[in-house]
Amino acid sequence: MNVIIMASKEKGKSKTVEKVSPKEIADRIKKTAESMVGQINKLQDPEFTTMQRGKSNVVWDENKGYLELGEKEVTRTFLNIAHARKFMQTSMIMAKTREYLEHNKTASIREIYYELKHTVADTKENTFEGQDESDPIIVDLEHSVDTIREKLNLHANPKGTLYGDITLLDRMHHNDKFNASKLGRGGWSIMSRVEPEEIEIVDSNAEYLLVCETEAIFERLIEEGYPKQNKCILIGTGGQAARGARRLIHRVHNELDLPTIVFTDGDPYGWYIYSVIKQGSMALAAHSEFMSVPNAKYVGMTLDDIKEYKLESVTERMTDGDVKRAKEMLAYPWFQNKEWQDQLKKALDMKVRIEQQALANKRLDFVATQYLPEKIRNKTFLP
Amino acid sequence: MNKLSEEKKVKEETGSKVSAEASAHLDKEFKEHSVAEFFKKNKQMIGLYGKVRTLTMVVHEYVTNSLDACEETGILPNIDVKIDELGEEYYEVTVTDNGPGITQENVGKAFGKLLAGTKFHRMMQSRGQQGIGAAGCTMLSQMTTGKPTKIITGKEGKKPIALEMVIDPRQNEPKLSNLKELDKDFRGTSVQAKFKGVLYRDSDQGALEYLRRTAIANPHVQISFRDPMGQKFVFKRTHNALPERPVEIKPHPKGTTVDDILTYCKTTKGRTVATFLTNDFDRMGAKGIEEIKKKVHFDLNKDPKTLTWEEAEELIKAFKSIDFIAPSTDALRPIGEDQIRKSLQSIVQPEFLTVLTRKASVYSGGYPFQVEIAIAYGGGAGKKVGDQTSMDIMRFANRVPLLFDTGNCALTKAVQTVDWKRYDIKDPETAPVTVFVNFISVHIPYTGAGKQAIADEEEVLEEIRLALMQTGRKAGIYIAHKRREAENQQKRLMFYKYIPEVCKALSTITKANEGGLKEKMEKMVLARLKIDEAKEAEERARTEKTIKEDDNSFVTKPKEEKKAKEEKKK
Numbered sequence: 024m025n026v027i028i029m030a031s032k033e034k035g036k037s038k039t040v041e042k043v044s045p046k047e048i049a050d051r052i053k054k055t056a057e058s059m060v061g062q063i064n065k066l067q068d069p070e071f072t073t074m075q076r077g078k079s080n081v082v083w084d085e086n087k088g089y090l091e092l093g094e095k096e097v098t099r100t101f102l103n104i105a106h107a108r109k110f111m112q113t114s115m116i117m118a119k120t121r122e123y124l125e126h127n128k129t130a131s132i133r134e135i136y137y138e139l140k141h142t143v144a145d146t147k148e149n150t151f152e153g154q155d156e157s158d159p160i161i162v163d164l165e166h167s168v169d170t171i172r173e174k175l176n177l178h179a180n181p182k183g184t185l186y187g188d189i190t191l192l193d194r195m196h197h198n199d200k201f202n203a204s205k206l207g208r209g210g211w212s213i214m215s216r217v218e219p220e221e222i223e224i225v226d227s228n229a230e231y232l233l234v235c236e237t238e239a240i241f242e243r244l245i246e247e248g249y250p251k252q253n254k255c256i257l258i259g260t261g262g263q264a265a266r267g268a269r270r271l272i273h274r275v276h277n278e279l280d281l282p283t284i285v286f287t288d289g290d291p292y293g294w295y296i297y298s299v300i301k302q303g304s305m306a307l308a309a310h311s312e313f314m315s316v317p318n319a320k321y322v323g324m325t326l327d328d329i330k331e332y333k334l335e336s337v338t339e340r341m342t343d344g345d346v347k348r349a350k351e352m353l354a355y356p357w358f359q360n361k362e363w364q365d366q367l368k369k370a371l372d373m374k375v376r377i378e379q380q381a382l383a384n385k386r387l388d389f390v391a392t393q394y395l396p397e398k399i400r401n402k403t404f405l406p
Numbered sequence: 407m408n409k410l411s412e413e414k415k416v417k418e419e420t421g422s423k424v425s426a427e428a429s430a431h432l433d434k435e436f437k438e439h440s441v442a443e444f445f446k447k448n449k450q451m452i453g454l455y456g457k458v459r460t461l462t463m464v465v466h467e468y469v470t471n472s473l474d475a476c477e478e479t480g481i482l483p484n485i486d487v488k489i490d491e492l493g494e495e496y497y498e499v500t501v502t503d504n505g506p507g508i509t510q511e512n513v514g515k516a517f518g519k520l521l522a523g524t525k526f527h528r529m530m531q532s533r534g535q536q537g538i539g540a541a542g543c544t545m546l547s548q549m550t551t552g553k554p555t556k557i558i559t560g561k562e563g564k565k566p567i568a569l570e571m572v573i574d575p576r577q578n579e580p581k582l583s584n585l586k587e588l589d590k591d592f593r594g595t596s597v598q599a600k601f602k603g604v605l606y607r608d609s610d611q612g613a614l615e616y617l618r619r620t621a622i623a624n625p626h627v628q629i630s631f632r633d634p635m636g637q638k639f640v641f642k643r644t645h646n647a648l649p650e651r652p653v654e655i656k657p658h659p660k661g662t663t664v665d666d667i668l669t670y671c672k673t674t675k676g677r678t679v680a681t682f683l684t685n686d687f688d689r690m691g692a693k694g695i696e697e698i699k700k701k702v703h704f705d706l707n708k709d710p711k712t713l714t715w716e717e718a719e720e721l722i723k724a725f726k727s728i729d730f731i732a733p734s735t736d737a738l739r740p741i742g743e744d745q746i747r748k749s750l751q752s753i754v755q756p757e758f759l760t761v762l763t764r765k766a767s768v769y770s771g772g773y774p775f776q777v778e779i780a781i782a783y784g785g786g787a788g789k790k791v792g793d794q795t796s797m798d799i800m801r802f803a804n805r806v807p808l809l810f811d812t813g814n815c816a817l818t819k820a821v822q823t824v825d826w827k828r829y830d831i832k833d834p835e836t837a838p839v840t841v842f843v844n845f846i847s848v849h850i851p852y853t854g855a856g857k858q859a860i861a862d863e864e865e866v867l868e869e870i871r872l873a874l875m876q877t878g879r880k881a882g883i884y885i886a887h888k889r890r891e892a893e894n895q896q897k898r899l900m901f902y903k904y905i906p907e908v909c910k911a912l913s914t915i916t917k918a919n920e921g922g923l924k925e926k927m928e929k930m931v932l933a934r935l936k937i938d939e940a941k942e943a944e945e946r947a948r949t950e951k952t953i954k955e956d957d958n959s960f961v962t963k964p965k966e967e968k969k970a971k972e973e974k975k976k
Contacts (some may be wrong), residue, residue, distance in 0.1 A: 056915035063912075063923055066930045101908065101927075102934050104897055111904040114911035121915055146903050 043174060049124040051168040052117050059114070068102040071113050074166040074309060081308045083356040088317025089302045090357065092166070092309040099163075109160065115139050115150060116160045123176040129216065132158055132172075132179055171310050172266070178215035183268030184238070186210030186245055187256035189227040189275070194220065203256070208245050213258070215267040217274065224278050230254040232275050233395075234319075236262065236287035236296055240379045240390065247391035253399075256281070263296055266307070269314045272300060276316045283316050284399065289324030290341065290376035291348035294366070297321050302357050320404040322395065324377045326369045332394065337384045338375040345376060362405045457495060457605035458612060459810055464499055464543050464604070465489075465613045468597055469620060470533050470806070471516070471540045472503035473627065475595070477648055479506040483627045489613060491634040495603055496551070502596035507561035510569075510585075517544050517557060517597065518573050518580020531652040531739055531848050533806050541573065543599055544580075548572045550602040554583065560592040606634050610789070611809045614639065618753060619800055619807035623741060623844060625749035644748040650739055655848060656688040658733035659725040661772025667718040671710040682710035683721075689730045698724045735766030735774040738846050741805065746780050746842065754840055757784030757888075760880040761842075764873045769865040775847035777866075779873040781839065781881040784888070788838035797826075797834035801860075802844040808858050815859035817843045820870035829882030830889065839881075843870060880952075887949045894938060901931045 059069040074080065075095040082093045101110045119135055122128075130138070136157040141150055151157045165172050172178065185203050191211070193199045203211045214222065233255045235241055241259030244250065250257050256275060260268050276283045285300055287293030301319040303311030329335060341349075352358050353367045370376070382390040398404075469485055476483035481504060488500040508516055520541045544555040560566025569585040608614055614633060621629045621641030628643040657666065676682030683690050683698070683706075699706055701724040704717050743761040750759055761780040768774050789798035801808040801817040812818050821841050822834075831837045851861040860866070905927045913920040 053915055056912050060912055060916050060918045060923065063926050063930065066926060066933060068930065068934070069908075101904075102901065102931065104900065107901055107904050111907045111911075114908045118911040118914040143903055144906055148903070150907060 043170060045124045045127070045174070045176070048168060048170050048174050049121050051170075052121045052124075052164075055167065056114070056117060068100045069110070071099045071110060071163075072096050072167060073099070073163045076162070076166070076306070076308075078305060081305045083302075085356075087312075089311040089315035090305060090308045091303075091311055111143075112139075112151060112156065112160050113163060116157065116164055120161075120164065120175045120177065127176075129176040129178060131215075132161055132177055135161070135177060166309055171313070173216045173218050173270075179266055181212060181215040181267055182261055182265035183213040183271075184210045184241060184259045184261070185213055185256070185271065186241070186259075187227075187250040188229050188254070189256050189279075190225040192223040192225050194223060200225065204250065208242070210241075210245070210257070210259075213265075213267045213271055215265065217267050217271045219274070222271075224274060227256060227275075227279050227281070228254065229256045229279070229281060231282045231284055231399075232256045232258065232272065232279075233322075234258045234260060234264075234272060234283065234285045234300060235379070236260055236293055237379055240286070243387070244391050244395075247388050249391040249395070253396065260296065260300075264300055266314070269300060273314050273316055276318070283319040284322050284404070285319055286322050286379065286395070287324070288376065288378045289326060289328065290378075291345050291352055291367070291370065293324070294321075294363075295348065295352065298352075298355075298357065320406070322398050322404055324379055324381075325366060325405060326373060326375075326377065328394075329375070329377055332382070332385065334377055334381055334384060337381040338377050341370065341374045341376050346371065346374070360406055366405065456810075457603060458607045458609065460546070461489070461497060461499070461601065461604040461606055462611060462613050462616050462809060464546070464599075464601060465501070465616060466806075467540050467543050468499070468501035469617070469629075472501060472505055472595065473624065474533065475505035475508075476503060477651070480648060481505060482643065482646065482648060483624075484630075485627065486630045487613070487617060488632045489606055489634050491606065492600065495605055496600070497604055497606060497634065498598065498600045500596065500598040502594060504594045507564075507566070507593055508559045508595055509561065510567060513557060513559060513567075513569065514571070514580035514582060517541055517555060518571050518582075520545065520573070520578055531737060531804050531846060533804055540597070541580075543597075544571060545573050545575070547599040547601055550604075551600045553600050555597060555599040557595065557597050558588065558592065559595040560588075562593050565589065566592040608633065616807055616809055617641065619802070619809075620805075622746075622749045622753050622800065622842070623802045623805040623807065625741070625745040641753055644752045645745045649741070652739045652848075653737050655734065655737040655774075656686060658688045658772035658774075659690060659694075659728070659730050661733070661770060661849065662687070662722065662725065664715065664718045664722050667721055668713065668715065671713050671718075674710050676710055678707045679710045679713065680706040688733050694728060694730065697728050701727065732768045733772060733774045735768070735776070737848055738766050738774055738776045740776050740778050740846055741844060743778075746778060746844075750780055750782055750840075750842065754782050754787055755785045756782035756787040756840065758782070758881065758884045760877045760884075762873050762877045764869055767865060767869055769847075769851070769863045773847055773849045773851075775845065775866065775869075777869045777873050778842070778844040778846070779870070779877050780842035781874075781877045782842070783837075783839050783881055783885055785838075787840040789840075794836065795838045797821075797831075797837050798840045800840060800842045802842075803850045803852075803857075803860060804846055805844065808860075811853070811856065811859035814853055816862045816867055817845060817860055817870060819862065820867050821874060824871060824874045824878060826878070829878040830885040831882070841874070845870075883949055883952055887946065890945070891942070894935075894942060897938075898931070898935055901934075902928065905931070 055071070059071070062069040073096065074092050075097045076092070080093040080095040082091045084091050099106045099110055099113065101107055116135070116139070119139055123130060133154055136151055136154045139150055139157065142148070143150055161172060161175070161177060165175065186206075187210075188202065188204045190200060190202045193201075201211070229250075231254075233244075233250075235244070235257070236259075238259050238261050241257060244257060249255070258268060258272060258275075264272070272283060275281060283300075285297045287296050297319070301316055303315040307314065329338060349367050349370050353364065353371075358364065358367065379390070382394055385393075465487060469487065472485050473483050484504040486502045490498045490500075492498055517540050520539065547553060547555050554570035554572045556568070556570050558566055558568045565587045567585065568588055570583045572581050572583075573579070574581055606612060614631060617629050617631050617639075618641060621627060625645035626643060626648055627641075629641045631639045631641075633639070657670070670686055671679075671682055674682040674686050676685050680695050683695060684692075695706065698721065702717070702720045704720070740763045743763050746761045746763075747759060750756065750761075759780060759782045762778070764777045764779070766774055766776040787798070788795040799812070799818055799821050801812075801815060808815065808817070821843065826832075826834050826837070831839060845860060845866065850857075851863055851866075853859045853861045905924055909920050909923040909927060912918060913923060
């Protein structure tokens with residue numbers, strides 16, 4: 024795959040991203056705006072510069088173990104037929120997020136869309152026709168002022184659940200202190216913003232963090248008392264992990280120094296969920312540094328489990344989408360180790376997938392009493 | 407002879423006996439059925455089907471008559487057409503011309519005797535009867551309403567006469583009544599007839615569109631029209647001279663049929679077949695006769711009046727195998743680029759126009775023909791239905807508009823097979839384009855008796871396609887230029903509309919003066935557009951030069967520009 028360059032170059036981005044204050048971010052936005060005003064005063068075409076995103080500017084850093092954004096920049100100018108509208112939208116998002124930072128307000132990315140949406144004077148056109156227009160502009164701004172969405176006081180819809188013996192402190196809500204094993208079977212809904220200045224991780228007695236893809240397995244494990252018996256914290260991502268969930272996984276792993284084990288369906292989609300948690304995603308390559316967990320391990324499902332646990336009768340056929348995904352993944356540089364190449368080739372060969380819940384074919388508690396404890400004890404992991 | 411064949415022979419004999427009796431009966435029947443009776447029973451064969459079509463055909467017959475009468479006597483035609491609605495599917499048509507008028511003796515022949523025309527079997531470019539003629543209209547009127555056709559006609563220096571006419575269908579003879587002399591000055595002919603079972607529509611196939619197109623292809627004609635709703639239309643004369651009269655030419659051997667030969671040989675002055683062929687056919691010389699002599703099995707010195715069908719067939723076969731010089735094209739009378747341009751500018755009023763009269767050519771080896779093409783873009787060009795404008799194809803054969811059987815016509819096919827995208831017309835369905843095609847020939851290869859579609863002759867299709875490409879290229883240059891101009895205009899507006907939001911946002915962040923920013927940004931946009939405009943102007947100069955180098959294209963300046971200039975002068 025030629026678009027992704029193997030690189031280990033140290034990037035200019037500071038480790039201090041996490042410690043940047045809202046004031047500092049607001050000032051960066053102001054500086055950008057002042058530069059534009061300066062250009063306009065000189066009757067020059069105003070510019071907005073951000074990082075180029077997408078495959079062509081994503082770099083796999085083997086040493087760090089995660090995906091990074093390359094150094095290609097894109098410049099958007101007003102006097103360009105293809106850019107003018109986006110330039111307008113960018114200036115609006117800049118003004119609005121700076122206002123949030125100054126007034127200590129946070130908003131969902133849907134709220135900022137609605138707050139800025141109106142008809143452009145003397146036209147039949149809206150400033151934003153849909154949230155699909157404002158979302159990419161927000162990402163542009165994140166990259167332009169070298170921060171993350173959360174630092175712009177913006178957040179996406181929350182997704183993911185936390186359960187287990189871990190104590191958190193919510194600074195934004197009466198300094199509530201709570202243990203995630205004492206919130207009932209439902210656990211704690213992971214917020215989309217879990218930055219340290221809002222949510223503090225106080226302590227934990229757990230020995231490892233188990234992340235699982237489906238909410239159904241999450242609930243099964245709680246019903247079987249698995250977290251308590253195995254001294255683990257449980258995070259359910261409900262499919263692809265959202266920003267908040269990834270950020271929390273990263274923080275739990277680093278701040279509590281806990282091993283992270285991921286458990287997904289045995290198909291290309293599930294494996295990619297693992298890869299995003301471990302190495303970051305192409306879309307958010309710039310944020311891998313504080314979202315990824317390069318030391319994470321994969322426990323299952325693997326295609327070898329089918330034979331090992333005699334699950335031949337409960338496999339499913341791979342869809343065309345699965346096949347396409349598997350072929351793409353075969354070529355990704357961060358899938359070039361022997362174990363994953365074997366697993367993907369096996370998938371393309373057998374054309375079957377195996378779900379987490381297929382383990383219920385043995386017994387409902389099989390996953391909690393035998394499959395996971397055995398595999399984790401024996402360290403039967405994929406890297 | 408065996409038994410079987412004997413039986414067969416008996417059968418054949420009885421068979422022929424029966425058919426002899428039947429044919430005697432039929433002969434008698436035929437005598438009683440006149441041409442008029444035949445017409446009555448076979449209306450659809452001559453194109454008189456469809457309520458809208460029939461009314462348009464009636465107008466066509468009267469107008470053609472008027473045009474021919476005027477042109478033959480050197481008068482610039484003024485034609486006035488009125489259609490009145492008398493009831494449901496019941497109309498009265500009045501056509502008045504400024505022609506030479508008709509004598510009382512000839513009035514019956516012109517309006518009351520079917521197939522009385524002199525235009526059959528002439529090898530010359532003519533409008534041609536499209537089916538029924540004016541007498542057919544008289545017949546149709548009396549058949550559908552029982553009413554006579556009213557005619558007023560006046561010759562120069564004489565009192566006009568008024569009369570009413572019906573046709574006796576058995577005799578194919580006109581019956582005149584109410585004949586009287588009028589005490590006023592009038593030169594010309596006015597015919598008024600009523601028709602039932604017809605319908606007026608302001609559509610592609612209605613009388614208005616027919617007259618509009620007639621005016622376009624006949625710039626020397628002035629036509630006024632009043633429709634049943636009382637709306638008046640005038641198509642002004644744009645050329646003050648009559649077209650040159652077409653000349654009759656001898657038939658070319660390659661374009662002749664057995665039946666033609668047998669018809670011609672009845673009236674020839676040649677005493678032998680050899681002299682008949684030499685005198686009556688184009689490009690027939692001694693060499694040709696020599697070759698024919700070798701190929702036929704009869705004596706070319708025989709009297710042509712005694713030629714049999716088989717002998718005529720041999721002649722045709724011989725014609726086919728001999729190389730004759732292509733027919734002379736002198737007899738063709740195109741409208742001319744100048745005149746087409748003037749009339750399209752006056753009637754269609756497009757923004758851009760390019761016209762081309764191709765050189766004459768020959769199809770099927772024996773028929774000279776010529777093609778005239780015009781492409782009009784913008785302004786009034788194109789077919790407008792509601793908000794939509796689509797490509798309008800105007801077909802003509804010897805200046806006569808062809809409104810029907812569009813899909814079957816070679817002219818339509820030629821236009822449709824052109825790849826218009828190459829000429830910057832992305833989708834003919836939405837393009838404000840009028841394509842004018844005039845096909846001129848001494849013999850139009852119609853596909854049917856309705857005479858509304860031209861057959862797919864390969865040479866004809868090819869000529870039209872070539873002409874379309876030649877004109878299409880010029881139109882394409884203009885259209886591409888227009889498109890770019892429109893895009894630039896859009897660009898201007900687009901930059902401007904986003905400025906207020908940008909300034910508001912930037913001033914919120916930086917506290918810079920919003921009004922000042924706005925002013926500067928607009929200045930900046932204008933400066934950029936000036937650079938773009940300079941580039942544009944350069945390009946426009948190039949475009950105009952290309953178009954100018956070609957006399958056949960013409961750009962009409964938009965009205966606003968003219969107005970602006972006038973205001974400036976004040």
